[in-house]
Amino acid sequence: MGIGEHFEGVKRHWAKNFAFLDYFKKVYGRDESLPKWSDADVDEFIASDPVYGPQLKALRESRKFALAGALIGGTHLGGVAVKYSKAPHGVLLATGFGAVCGAVFGSEVAEHWYQLYKMDKQKANLRFIYWWEDKVAVAET
Numbered sequence: 001m002g003i004g005e006h007f008e009g010v011k012r013h014w015a016k017n018f019a020f021l022d023y024f025k026k027v028y029g030r031d032e033s034l035p036k037w038s039d040a041d042v043d044e045f046i047a048s049d050p051v052y053g054p055q056l057k058a059l060r061e062s063r064k065f066a067l068a069g070a071l072i073g074g075t076h077l078g079g080v081a082v083k084y085s086k087a088p089h090g091v092l093l094a095t096g097f098g099a100v101c102g103a104v105f106g107s108e109v110a111e112h113w114y115q116l117y118k119m120d121k122q123k124a125n126l127r128f129i130y131w132w133e134d135k136v137a138v139a140e141t
Contacts, residue, residue, distance in 0.1 A: 020122065027131060037132055045131050055124040062110035066103045073102020 042060065046053035077098025081091045111117055 003053070022093035022126075026126060034129070034132060035136060041132065041135075042128070045128050050129065051132065052124045052127040055119045055121070057130055058114040058116060058119070059121055059124060060109070062114050062116060064105035065106040065113065067106070069104070069106020069109070070099040073105065074099030077101075 008085070042056065047056045049056075072096045075098070078091055078095030081087075081094035085091065
């Protein structure tokens with residue numbers, strides 16, 4: 001094995017480890033941002049892509065679990081702080097911390113409920129962005 005082959009292997013290894021940078025460049029590193037999409041556009045993608053459509057649908061539905069967890073956690077811990085502390089800054093901190101913990105817990109519940117651990121979430125989102133980019137380019141011409 002020569003030094004060139006070794007460096008190619010190292011390059012492939014680090015390209016795989018930093019693959020999230022491609023997603024970052026595609027989404028945030030643009031000169032012009034993509035136009036906003038609506039729920040109807042997302043539903044059209046879900047219907048048109050048999051592989052990534054159901055994955056994106058599950059991802060969108062999993063947000064409800066995180067939101068519900070944040071509401072429950074924030075309300076509960078904020079209520080406990082009001083009952084025992086009555087200090088305004090303590091109530092705010094407790095509510096915020098409860099919301100963060102509840103959102104994380106809700107996300108974990110959704111992860112197992114929809115079996116999101118079996119899919120590549122980043123790839124599904126990126127596939128939608130590619131689809132949206134193509135659709136916008138066709139509409140502009």
